[in-house]
Amino acid sequence: MEVPLSSARPLRADARRNREALLAAAREAFLSGDTDSHVEEIARSAGVAVGTLYRHFETREALIEEVYRKEVDELCAAPAELLERHAPEEALRRFLLLLVEHAAVGKGMSVALESIMATASPVFETARTQMANALTQLLDAGVAAGVVRDGITGPTLLRALGGICGMRATEGWQGEARQITALLFDGLRYGTAS
Amino acid sequence: MEVPLSSARPLRADARRNREALLAAAREAFLSGDTDSHVEEIARSAGVAVGTLYRHFETREALIEEVYRKEVDELCAAPAELLERHAPEEALRRFLLLLVEHAAVGKGMSVALESIMATASPVFETARTQMANALTQLLDAGVAAGVVRDGITGPTLLRALGGICGMRATEGWQGEARQITALLFDGLRYGTAS
DNA sequence: ATCGTATCCGGAGTCGGATTCATTTTAGGT
DNA sequence: ACCTAAAATGAATCCGACTCCGGATACGAT
Incomplete structure (x- = not known):
């Protein structure tokens, strides 16, 4: 870049x-x-x-997008590293939490993810793909290890997460974010010999 | 009104x-x-x-909000009715799917939910509370019947759903929405004698 | 050190779209 | 039919993103 x-x-x-x-x-x-x-x-x-x-x-928008894109770049580096250091299940769990942490720093990340999800803007296409790939990596590892249900794709999970991160509105949202993350995590493992 | x-x-x-x-x-x-x-x-x-x-x-915004608010009103009528007609678990499942259906009709509902979630606007406060109550109703019934895990509150689930509905961006999102809904549904039942 | 040029400054000006307000029209009670 | 408060009108105003241009300046190749 x-x-x-x-x-x-x-x-x-x-x-x-x-x-x-x-x-x-x-x-x-x-x-x-x-x-x-x-x-x-x-x-x-x-x-x-x-x-x-x-x-x-080019435009105000372009500036904003660039800022967000950089944020996302950082986050996308995480999965590969987590998978090296931890078992698939743990890596997945940590990544989901990482997302919450990042969003906690400022609204930056949450807005970023939200924007990436909510617009069809080709500018975000790269970021979207990037994130989806990162997630696919985690999911695949999980499926291979038998701790994650099959049939959920990276892009799908990305959408769910994008939603979660869009909730920066009110006080105390962080706790809720954790709850929802747990919910998703368990949902992913549902029907598996946990 | x-x-x-x-x-x-x-x-x-x-x-x-x-x-x-x-x-x-x-x-x-x-x-x-x-x-x-x-x-x-x-x-x-x-x-x-x-x-x-x-x-x-008052403003353009106010008009938009009013439109969305009415949409939400309609949807909020559903849970009570569903609970009368079905067992808690089924009622919950149906409501989640109903959300997807509604979002499918036009972007209206999804935008509505998204906006309600994403802004701190007091104008949406009512709608937010309303939806949260509707969900709490469903969750409580589920917990009482032992088919839903405890500890998830209406507002929390609302946020998760708000996220899901914000995904109107791309083609084929509807299928994904269903997947995520299933994910959440299973997450809610996790650790329960399903 | 010097020159050629990419970049910057500063701000006046365009433009699109939301919002206002003085004026005109109309509903609906008498 | 008439009167008056309520409502409607739409041209004017405001606001903020974006453009453009004539100097002024800072780089960096030589």
Whole structure:
């Protein structure tokens, strides 16, 4: 992501700096709840003018998407690692909880997942596939080990999780998220010799 | 809802007619996918001017919310009826599926549930409580009959369902919705002498 | 150190869409 | 038929995303 495609010239140093600053500022703004922060504000708090923001990002949306995409990238690294360290069942359980934790940090991740789920935007297509693959990995391992029911696909589970993460609305949602996660987890194992 | 509070004067006949027409037009617009239909369009297709729309609804948002609220009202009538007709377990199962069916009709219901879940808007507070109560009813009956695990509250299940309904994005989501519903259903029964 | 140029600044201006309000019309009681 | 409060109208206003352009500046290749 950071490395430019072979054909493209690398960004000039100051340009890159600004781009980074913008992403940071946007992240800041979004994660701290202000989902509808104004473009001008973001630009200002990044120390640049709006024009500069638009030099780097097609639209306000594009900026938001980029922020979310980065969040998702991070999360998608987890499954492979978890599977190395733990048995399939435990890996799955941990990943589900990890999701909740991430969502807890800020609204960022939950909004990210929600957006990824709820829009058909091709921009999110990559992220969606990425997440689905990560989940498929976990599910397959679980099925192979006989601790997870067959017939649930990565994309399906992704949808269910996307829903769960969309619940950042009220106080005390975190506990509920855990409950629902447990519910899903048990649902996945239903009919299996647990 | 329809009956004015004792203190308020009843709406003039034409006013009520217009209000109704606006709600109908809005419903039409939203249910047929056009979530971002313009205020002017809605007004025009209801045969009134924008000003009239604003006489009846504080903001565009308020109109949308009203439409969704009515949808939810309908759905909330179901649990009581289902419990009369079926055993708790079956009633629960049917209600979950009913949700999917409703969402299938148009995007209306799914958007409704999603919105109700995702915003902290006090306007949805009523609807949220209403739905939660409906679910609590089902869960309690299930727990009493020993077919549902204890410890899951109405609001919690509501959140999980809200998530499920938010998945109207892609083709073939309906099948997935069923899968997830089954997942949840089984999760609810986990650890029970099914 | 110097030059060519990519990038930035700043903000005025466009545009689309939601919201308002002074004016006109109408329902419905007398 | 007439009167008045309620309701409707729609042009005007507001707001925020997005564009554009004429300098000013910072890079980095030489």
